[in-house]
Each structure stands twice: as structure tokens, then as C-alpha cells.
Amino acid sequence: MAKVKYYYDSDTLSYRRIAPKKGKNILTFILFLLASFLFGTLGLIVLLNTSLVNTPKELSQARELKNYELQFQLLNKKMAQIEDVLANIEERDNNIYRLYFEADPIPAEQRNAGFGGVNRYKDLEGFQNSELIINTTQRLEKLQKRMVIQSKSLDEITDLAEVKAELLASIPAIQPVRNKDLKRMASGYGWRSDPFTKVRKFHYGMDFTSPRGTPIYATGDGEVIRADNRATGYGNHIRIDHGFGYKTIYAHLSKYKVKKGQKVKRGDIIGYVGSTGRSQAPHLHYEVWKDKQRINPINFYYGSLSAAEFEALLKAASQENQSLD
Missing domain, CATH: 2.70.70.10 (Glucose Permease (Domain IIA))
Incomplete structure (x- = not known):
């Protein structure tokens, strides 16, 4: 409610109400709107540059990022299952197949060796989830290397088996007369x-x-x-x-x-x-x-x-x- 102002009239010896000027009221209203706009704009700029308020695009990107994190977690679980299966195959390879065919076991250090030399993951650094991405990439590459080594070992076992079969068929093993x-x-x-x-x-x-x-x-x-x-x-x-x-x-x-x-x-x-x-x-x-x-x-x-x-x-x-x- 607007404040009412009065003045003292010495002729009538009484207080008389001061009527507001229309132009001044309009100016005051305009100044109020302008101040409100400026304050609102400044407040919006401040909020947009803080973590308190996100734009629709940022919200969408955050959801995508969360989904990617979930996918990486699922990928790591699947790799853990594959690593268990591969470890079982490697154990049988060393202790059964290669032993039977008189081939030297493949050392664990050779099977699980990483990649030395230059930093292979430099391009993956500097992001919000760089550590997760780098660790998953390293794990995947080691898994691929172990699979390549195991594949080559099985190829060698196949060759040895063929030679062994030929040897077993060739060795004199029966009586020449029944x-x-x-x-x-x-x-x-x-x-x-x-x-x-x-x-x-x-x-x-x-x-x-x-x-x-x-x-x-x-x-x-x-x-x-x-x-x-x-x-x-x-x-x-x-x-x-x-x-x-x-x-x-x-x-x-x-x-x-x-x-x-x-x-x-x-x-x-x-x-x-x-x-x-x-x-x-x-x-x-x-x-x-x-x-x-x-x-x-x-x-x-x-x-x-x-x-x-x-x-x-x-x-x-x-x-x-x-x-x-």
C-alpha cells in the first residue's frame, strides 16, 4: 500500500493531503521493473555458473555420463567372468595339455605381462572418469594379450597332438605274428x-x-x-x-x-x-x-x-x- 503524505496549510490551519503526481508514479514503476530485471538477470547468470542449477543440456549429458559409468561397470563384471574362464583354461593348458605333450609350461609372468614403454593412455587422461576408462582399457588389453598367448599355445598343442598321433601310430606296437x-x-x-x-x-x-x-x-x-x-x-x-x-x-x-x-x-x-x-x-x-x-x-x-x-x-x-x- 502506497504511503500517504500530508502538508500543513497555514491559511486553514489544517493538514491537507498531498496528491501524488502521475508522471512520478510511472517513473517509479519503470525504475522498479528495470531494477527487478537487472537483479533477475544477474541472479540467473550467477546460478548458471554454479552447480546449483543445470541446463537441460547439462542434465542430458549427466544422464548419458551416468549411463556410460554403468556400462563400464557391467563391462568390468563381464571381463571378470572371462578372466576366470581364461584362467581355468590356462591352468589346464599348463598342467594337462602341455604336460602330456612334453611342452614347457608358459610362465604366469609371460601370460599376465602388461605393456611397457611409452604411456599408451595419454589421450584418455584429463576427463572426469579418466581413471575408470584407463583401468578398463588396460584390463581389456591384458585380457586380449592373454587370449592371443593362449590361442598360440593351443595351436602348438594341436601341432604336437598331430605329431604325437603320428608317433603313436608309427612306433612298432604289435606282435608281427599272431x-x-x-x-x-x-x-x-x-x-x-x-x-x-x-x-x-x-x-x-x-x-x-x-x-x-x-x-x-x-x-x-x-x-x-x-x-x-x-x-x-x-x-x-x-x-x-x-x-x-x-x-x-x-x-x-x-x-x-x-x-x-x-x-x-x-x-x-x-x-x-x-x-x-x-x-x-x-x-x-x-x-x-x-x-x-x-x-x-x-x-x-x-x-x-x-x-x-x-x-x-x-x-x-x-x-x-x-x-x-
């Missing part, structure tokens, strides 16, 4: 009496007595490198190169079923029992070579004999009797 076709195991590896001179000498193979024409089997995968009678004492004989330093010899055959250069598989019939060359009776003389040294064939029948059959064969082979060649 048990049901044997009359007896005539002579084993070791010192024996020569059938012709009766002198005690070292016998470098095993003699299997069987009827003439009994099938003879390749004891491992390989390639026939000889099938002839040009070796002294062996008569008709076959030599197979199995790779990995292994060779086998099958001597005194009656006839061949393979020829030089032919690839054979374990269990293939390669010839038939005979008594050619320096032989006293129909039998197969069988030798196993490893790295150019003749070794005892008794250790290479695990693929065709039971425990009881092997024990009986071992007992017969250990007797110092007379060889047949």
Missing part, C-alpha cells in the same frame, strides 16, 4: 647258442616259429625301404622305416606282399613266414632298431598282448636256448 598262428616263441633277444656253429653269440632279434606261409604283419605305420634277399643271413626280408628313428626287420620270408617304397599301416600283411637265408626251420626273425641301434623287441608288444600273454612271452624270450638263425 598268437594263434604261433607254434612257439623259439628264441628271444640276448645271448643264445648258434644253430649251426653251436657257439654262444648275441641274438639281436626274436624268432617266432610258425608254419610256412603264416601271415606276417607290419608292427607300425611306415614305408618299406627294402624287400629283397641281398642281406647276408636274412634271406628274403623286409625293412620298414617308421620314422622318429624307428625301423623294423622281418627276415626268412617265403614271399613278399609289399614292395620297396610302399606305405603300410600297422596290421597290414607284408609277407609270409618261410625259411630262406641262414635259417634252420620255418620262422620269422624280427628286429627293432631305434636311432641305428638294435633294441629288444619284447618292449614293443603292448598293442596286441594281454598282461598274461605278455608275461608268458617274456618268460619264453628270457630262456637261453638255441636260436633258429
